[in-house]
Amino acid sequence: MRILVVEDEQKLASALKDGLEADDYTVSVARTGEEGFYLLCKQPFDLAILDVMLPGRDGFEILSTLRQQGLRIPILLLTAKDRIEDRVEGLDYGADDYLVKPFAFPELLARIRALLRRGNPQAAPKARVADLEIDAANHIVTRAGQRIELTAREYDLLEYLFRHQGRVVSREMIARDIWKEVARQTPLDNVIDVHVAHLRRKVDDQFATKLVHTVRGLGFVLREEKKP
Amino acid sequence: MIELRFLPLRARLTLWYMLVLGAVVALYIAGTAFVLYWQLSHQLSRFAIQDVETVEGLLSFTPDGHLNLNENYHNHPQSRLVLERMVEVLSPSGTVLYRNERLDGRALGGAILPKEGVNGYSERSTLLSDGTRVLLVSRRHILAGRPIIIRLAYNQKPIWSRIEELLTASFIALPVVLAMAGFAGYHLARRSLAPLEEITSRAEQITADNLRQRLPVENPRDEVGHLARVFNSVLDRLEESFERLKRFTSDASHELRTPLSAIRSVGEVGLQKSETPAEYQDTIGSMLEEVNRLTRLVENLLEISRADAGQIRPGLTVFSPLDVVREVGAVLDVLVEEKALQLRLSGDADVTVKGDRLLFRQAVMNVLHNAVKYTPAGGTISVGVTEHLGFGVVHIADTGPGIPREHRGKVFDRFYRIDAARARDTGGAGLGLSIAKWALQVQGGEIKVEDSVEGTAFRIQLPAVSAFQPKMT
Numbered sequence: 001m002r003i004l005v006v007e008d009e010q011k012l013a014s015a016l017k018d019g020l021e022a023d024d025y026t027v028s029v030a031r032t033g034e035e036g037f038y039l040l041c042k043q044p045f046d047l048a049i050l051d052v053m054l055p056g057r058d059g060f061e062i063l064s065t066l067r068q069q070g071l072r073i074p075i076l077l078l079t080a081k082d083r084i085e086d087r088v089e090g091l092d093y094g095a096d097d098y099l100v101k102p103f104a105f106p107e108l109l110a111r112i113r114a115l116l117r118r119g120n121p122q123a124a125p126k127a128r129v130a131d132l133e134i135d136a137a138n139h140i141v142t143r144a145g146q147r148i149e150l151t152a153r154e155y156d157l158l159e160y161l162f163r164h165q166g167r168v169v170s171r172e173m174i175a176r177d178i179w180k181e182v183a184r185q186t187p188l189d190n191v192i193d194v195h196v197a198h199l200r201r202k203v204d205d206q207f208a209t210k211l212v213h214t215v216r217g218l219g220f221v222l223r224e225e226k227k228p
Numbered sequence: 229m230i231e232l233r234f235l236p237l238r239a240r241l242t243l244w245y246m247l248v249l250g251a252v253v254a255l256y257i258a259g260t261a262f263v264l265y266w267q268l269s270h271q272l273s274r275f276a277i278q279d280v281e282t283v284e285g286l287l288s289f290t291p292d293g294h295l296n297l298n299e300n301y302h303n304h305p306q307s308r309l310v311l312e313r314m315v316e317v318l319s320p321s322g323t324v325l326y327r328n329e330r331l332d333g334r335a336l337g338g339a340i341l342p343k344e345g346v347n348g349y350s351e352r353s354t355l356l357s358d359g360t361r362v363l364l365v366s367r368r369h370i371l372a373g374r375p376i377i378i379r380l381a382y383n384q385k386p387i388w389s390r391i392e393e394l395l396t397a398s399f400i401a402l403p404v405v406l407a408m409a410g411f412a413g414y415h416l417a418r419r420s421l422a423p424l425e426e427i428t429s430r431a432e433q434i435t436a437d438n439l440r441q442r443l444p445v446e447n448p449r450d451e452v453g454h455l456a457r458v459f460n461s462v463l464d465r466l467e468e469s470f471e472r473l474k475r476f477t478s479d480a481s482h483e484l485r486t487p488l489s490a491i492r493s494v495g496e497v498g499l500q501k502s503e504t505p506a507e508y509q510d511t512i513g514s515m516l517e518e519v520n521r522l523t524r525l526v527e528n529l530l531e532i533s534r535a536d537a538g539q540i541r542p543g544l545t546v547f548s549p550l551d552v553v554r555e556v557g558a559v560l561d562v563l564v565e566e567k568a569l570q571l572r573l574s575g576d577a578d579v580t581v582k583g584d585r586l587l588f589r590q591a592v593m594n595v596l597h598n599a600v601k602y603t604p605a606g607g608t609i610s611v612g613v614t615e616h617l618g619f620g621v622v623h624i625a626d627t628g629p630g631i632p633r634e635h636r637g638k639v640f641d642r643f644y645r646i647d648a649a650r651a652r653d654t655g656g657a658g659l660g661l662s663i664a665k666w667a668l669q670v671q672g673g674e675i676k677v678e679d680s681v682e683g684t685a686f687r688i689q690l691p692a693v694s695a696f697q698p699k700m701t
Binding site: 194216217 | 517
């Protein structure tokens with residue numbers, strides 16, 4: 001999968017490049033609007049990440065020109081403006097998604113995955129990580145063949161982690177997608193932490209291999225840690 | 229020509245004084261002239277009527293049939309008018325029977341008018357052939373068995389010359405009077421406007437740096453004193469909002485600096501030590517935690533500045549506050565259990581209020597979250613929903629340490645924390661309650677700290693929509 005990052009801020013651009021390459025994407029970086037426009041016209045990409053505030057031609061301008069020329073690939077806008085009108089404007093110009101700076105990197109990855117799959121990733125009816133299994137059709141969770149009773153919230157949380165298994169999900173993503181909390185100011189962090197602690201108690205406590213991990217400063221991840 | 233409205237106020241006032249005074253004086257003069265004319269005319273006509281009777285007695289037919297007027301009956305006439313009277317006597321058919329010397333052969337009044345002199349006296353003003361205006365009185369009379377018409381007239385010129393004298397004298401005096409009034413008016417205007425100029429020059433000296441200064445109020449009851457008081461109260465509010473802005477800026481920079489300095493120190497120390505990858509990850513994670521705190525703070529500040537700028541318009545709907553309280557309770561339930569607290573939700577599900585549900589939910593969330601945060605393990609939080617005096621009221625009371633009385637007025641201030649050290653551990657920046665406050669105010673609601681025996685009690689209210697309200701037809 002080839003991704004073009006159009007971003008003039010050098011630190012952010014190289015962080016994005018490194019982060020995306022670590023997630024097995026092939027990444028090109030353009031530092032100006034003109035360069036980005038040129039690359040998008042000449043080379044095939046699967047997705048573009050476009051900063052709105054660019055020297056020369058800004059993101060909105062490039063976006064609308066590209067869409068007029070019939071470029072169909074998904075485009076994700078990055079911006080420091082987060083008024084509702086700005087979001088609407090970006091989507092009107094033909095953006096597929098919109099992320100406000102500063103954003104959590106796991107969130108960017110999740111959005112990219114969603115855009116590339118066109119739609120939210122649905123958990124398979126049955127999925128497993130190590131010996132933890134989830135049966136989404138019947139809402140049944142088992143570990144090592146043993147049934148685990150979860151509350152509705154804990155189940156939603158685990159199912160969400162399964163959907164993004166192997167990847168970090170941030171507290172913001174959880175608050176938005178599971179608690180449906182739109183206001184970013186709502187103090188839900190400790191609520192989420194306590195729910196994750198409960199989930200971990202039920203899923204991991206009696207087993208040697210821990211599957212639900214906290215990544216400090218980032219969020220949570222469901223994966224089987226490879227022993228070094 | 230200079231336009232009137234560009235002149236200074238006192239010049240305009242003076243001009244208006246003069247204009248009004250001039251008009252009043254001119255009206256007065258005209259009125260006086262009219263009254264004078266009326267009185268003189270009346271006097272003249274009364275005299276004329278008396279004189280007609282005198283003339284009747286002095287008329288006689290000579291033996292040869294001519295009419296004669298004996299005007300030489302006295303040597304000392306009572307009035308100059310008697311000497312100036314003009315007399316003409318006509319027969320009913322219009323034949324001139326007599327004209328006195330004063331008429332000098334001129335006709336007096338021309339052809340006989342219908343009903344002239346019938347039943348008493350008829351009066352009119354008329355012109356002689358040489359243009360002299362006269363007052364003419366006519367009377368029918370029977371002399372020696374023959375009907376005659378006596379016409380007697382006085383020259384009206386003396387009346388007009390009296391009026392002319394009056395007008396001339398008045399209009400010579402008028403400009404002098406006006407000039408005096410203008411002079412006095414100008415000085416009066418300047419004196420009464422002097423306090424205004426004083427205020428202006430004082431106000432010009434007040435800038436953002438010396439907002440403490442106030443204008444002098446000499447007489448609080450008059451208009452200028454009123455202006456000065458109003459101006460001073462504007463200055464009070466201005467000074468207050470400047471103070472608030474200054475405090476907000478310094479508080480905000482302090483709050484922003486705290487996570488920044490943590491990031492910086494953790495990063496610097498981490499770089500100087502050689503650590504294992506796991507330790508580096510921990511260092512970076514710790515820095516990211518501070519970044520998250522910073523991000524949330526900036527978002528809250530943005531929200532507040534938007535609210536200050538009036539950019540947030542509440543979308544009003546009708547909803548049940550108990551539903552919202554239950555929703556928030558369900559979200560926070562896990563924290564309540566974790567701390568072994570008791571959360572008691574009660575109230576009337578029929579109470580409905582009008583407001584912005586999201587903003588209301590945020591306010592309830594912030595207050596209840598605080599209660600959960602500050603109530604020690606084993607405590608109780610009670611939330612009740614009632615309707616009181618047209619308001620849907622949510623009471624949130626806890627058994628925590630409570631808010632000292634002296635802090636109660638300030639808990640809604642931005643960045644205000646009762647105990648800065650304690651709150652920092654739990655992650656608040658002191659914005660939750662101030663956000664709750666505007667979130668309610670913007671939709672016509674209110675939040676207050678209530679007196680309570682123990683713990684903290686908040687009262688949140690929104691205008692109620694009664695279920696039993698009659699439908700508008």
